[in-house]
Amino acid sequence: MLALSFRNREDKEADITEKRTLGKTGGKNLFREMAEGLVTAIVVALLLKTFIIQAFRIPSGSMIPTLDVGDQILVAKLAYGIRDPFGDHYWIHFSGPRRGDVVVFRYPKDESKDFIKRVIGLPGDHIQVRGKKVFVNGTPLSENYVQYLQPFVTDEPTRDVMKEVVVPAGSYFVMGDNRDDSYDSRYWGFVRENKILGKAEIIYWSWNNVSHRVRFSRIGRKIR
Incomplete structure (x- = not known):
C-alpha cells in the first residue's frame, strides 16, 4: 500500500511536471507563432508599399x-x-x-x-x-x-x-x-x-x- 501510495504521488507529480513542461512549450510555440505572424505582416506591408500601393496624406x-x-x-x-x-x-x-x-x-x-x-x-x-x-x-x-x-x-x-x-x-x-x-x-x-x-x-x-x-x-x- 505504501509503495502504491508513493507511485500514485509520483504519477501525480509526473502529471503536474508534464503539464508545466507542456505549458512552457506551448508558450514558446505561441510566442513563436505570434513573432512569425508579426514578421510576415511586416514583410507583406513592405512589399505592398514598395511594389503595389502606398498611402499618402x-x-x-x-x-x-x-x-x-x-x-x-x-x-x-x-x-x-x-x-x-x-x-x-x-x-x-x-x-x-x-x-x-x-x-x-x-x-x-x-x-x-x-x-x-x-x-x-x-x-x-x-x-x-x-x-x-x-x-x-x-x-x-x-x-x-x-x-x-x-x-x-x-x-x-x-x-x-x-x-x-x-x-x-x-x-x-x-x-x-x-x-x-x-x-x-x-x-x-x-x-x-x-x-x-x-x-x-x-x-x-x-x-x-x-x-x-x-x-x-x-x-x-x-x-x-
Missing part, C-alpha cells in the same frame, strides 16, 4: 477641390509598371501617365519631398497659358476640375500667363487643380517619368483640421 491645398487638406489617399504604384525599389528605372513598363491622371512624384528640386499634381502635358506637347487658360498644342484644354480663386492679373506672368514650352521626351508637365495657389511645372519645370511614384486612386480617410471632424462624404471617393 494631403498637407496642402494645391489640389483643391479634388483633394483637400487632411485627405488620406491610396496611390497605385503598379499603374505604369513595376519599378526597381532601389533605383529610378522600371523592371517592366506598362504605359506612361495619361493626361488628367493625378500622380505622386519626387519633387525635382528636392527629391526627399513627394508632390501630387495632375498631368497636363505629355512628351512632345506644346503647353501655353493665356489669361489663366491652358492651351495644349494650340487648343484650349477642357478642365472641369480646376478652381480659380483670384482674378486674372497681367503682373502674374508665371501664374496666369506662360510662354509656350515643349515637353521633353520622357517628361511631363503637371499642375495643381487649385490653379491660383499651386507651385507646379509653371514655376519649376517638368517631371521625369522615372520620378513618378504612382497614380492616386481613392480617398480612404478624410479629416477636417479646422473643425476636427471626419469628412465622411469624402471617404471612398475616387480621384479623377
Whole structure:
C-alpha cells in the first residue's frame, strides 16, 4: 500500500511536471507563432508599399477641390509598371501617365519631398497659358476640375500667363487643380517619368483640421 501510495504521488507529480513542461512549450510555440505572424505582416506591408500601393496624406491645398487638406489617399504604384525599389528605372513598363491622371512624384528640386499634381502635358506637347487658360498644342484644354480663386492679373506672368514650352521626351508637365495657389511645372519645370511614384486612386480617410471632424462624404471617393 505504501509503495502504491508513493507511485500514485509520483504519477501525480509526473502529471503536474508534464503539464508545466507542456505549458512552457506551448508558450514558446505561441510566442513563436505570434513573432512569425508579426514578421510576415511586416514583410507583406513592405512589399505592398514598395511594389503595389502606398498611402499618402494631403498637407496642402494645391489640389483643391479634388483633394483637400487632411485627405488620406491610396496611390497605385503598379499603374505604369513595376519599378526597381532601389533605383529610378522600371523592371517592366506598362504605359506612361495619361493626361488628367493625378500622380505622386519626387519633387525635382528636392527629391526627399513627394508632390501630387495632375498631368497636363505629355512628351512632345506644346503647353501655353493665356489669361489663366491652358492651351495644349494650340487648343484650349477642357478642365472641369480646376478652381480659380483670384482674378486674372497681367503682373502674374508665371501664374496666369506662360510662354509656350515643349515637353521633353520622357517628361511631363503637371499642375495643381487649385490653379491660383499651386507651385507646379509653371514655376519649376517638368517631371521625369522615372520620378513618378504612382497614380492616386481613392480617398480612404478624410479629416477636417479646422473643425476636427471626419469628412465622411469624402471617404471612398475616387480621384479623377
